[in-house]
Amino acid sequence: LNLAEVPKSVVVIGAGVIGLELGSVWARLGTKVEVVEYADAVLGGMDADLGKEMRKVLKKHLKFGFHLNHMVTSVTSDKKGVKVTAKSRKNDKEMTLEADYCLIAIGRKPYTDQLGLENAGVKVDDRGRIETNSHLETNVEGVFAIGDVVKGAMLAHKAEEEGTYVAEYMVGQHPHINYNLIPGVVYTWPEVAAVGKTEEELKEAGTPIKVGKFPFRALGRARASGDVDGFVKVIAHKETDEVLGVHMIGARVADIIAEAVVAMEYRASAEDISRISHAHPTFTEAVKEAALAATDNRPLHM
Known part of the structure; x- marks a missing residue:
């Protein structure tokens, strides 16, 4: 954040929230961004569908380079820049990336050791x-x-x-x-937001679920503004219809997620959300449509 110039290239170690947020800032300023990630997906810990969509969008619009399933073995620097060496976890093949700077974004820890x-x-x-x-x-x-x-x-x-x-x-x-109902947001563009359990967590717990997804591409407001990437995903209990998780990627979802938090705070069902009138045209219609998709698979605009 203290750089006096826009670098031509940056290697980001870690494809989590901070790595993608800061990487996308530089990419929009014209920097070539390469991301090295130990895991086989981006945005680990969030619903897998969000990570897949985010990776696709960043590659398409910002020309991100992704190197998943790679373990960084060394980082060296000199007056010319940095060299990051990483080894594939699949076949042990090594690669070296050269850039102006390297951003290490592999986690945070509390600053408590100087508090006395x-x-x-x-x-x-x-x-x-x-x-x-x-x-x-x-x-x-x-x-x-x-x-x-x-x-x-x-x-x-x-x-x-x-x-x-x-x-x-x-x-x-x-x-x-x-x-469970404190939302998480990734401030990239498109934005990412989620609340509740992921599909992976619910399946691992053996919870019977049903899933409804609705793409922003099918909304008039999204098409009018050109913000057609992403979707809203509603996960509900298969037997009770209670909403257990809502995951979204797209324009303004950092704001839209509040609707899902309110609904889940009052233990709303997918059908409850689907019967609430949403102004047209708006991005929030995707929440209603995804809830309809989770309720007997009957979205209106698909």
């Missing part, structure tokens, strides 16, 4: 996170911890919810946080 916690007797776990109980109180009575220094997603709005929780708890109220 030991002076107060506050305990941290083996990953440097401050340990708290169910009320976000540390082992030291009256000392609370929230946000990036405790376990869970490192999200500003998650920290906000926790801060509100602590304030309400301190004055004797009975607050509650449903961590």
Whole structure:
């Protein structure tokens, strides 16, 4: 972020949220971006369909280069730039990428080692996170911890919810946080947003599900503005129809995801969402259509 010029090329190590966000910023400024990822997919931890679509879109529009299933073995630099050497996890074949800069985006850790916690007797776990109980109180009575220094997603709005929780708890109220319903957003373009469980998580748990997907390409508003990439995916319980997860990639989905959060907070069914009137033409119609697709496979505009 302190670079004084736009680099001609950048190698990004890690195809997670931060790597793709910062990589796409540089790509839109004209930088050639190559991404090296240890896993076999991008946006690990999110619904697999989102990662597949994101990879396709970034390759098509921003000319991203992706090298999945590769383990970085060395990074060297000199006055000319950097060299990143990686080995394929499939056949052990090595490759070397040369670029002006290398961005390492393979995870974050809490900044707790300089807070003087030991002076107060506050305990941290083996990953440097401050340990708290169910009320976000540390082992030291009256000392609370929230946000990036405790376990869970490192999200500003998650920290906000926790801060509100602590304030309400301190004055004797009975607050509650449903961590399953804190949305996650990837600020690329198109944007990515999700809440609830992924299809992979639900299948692994043996939960009977039904899935409805609706592409933005079929919406008049998306076609009018040229933002036709992406889709909305609604996952509901096969027997009760309760919505268990909503995953989307496309224009303005960072804003649209709030509709899914509200619906799931009140345990809405896919049919509940499908019967709510959505203004036309809007991007939010994709939520209604995906819910219709999950309800007896009957979207209106497909």
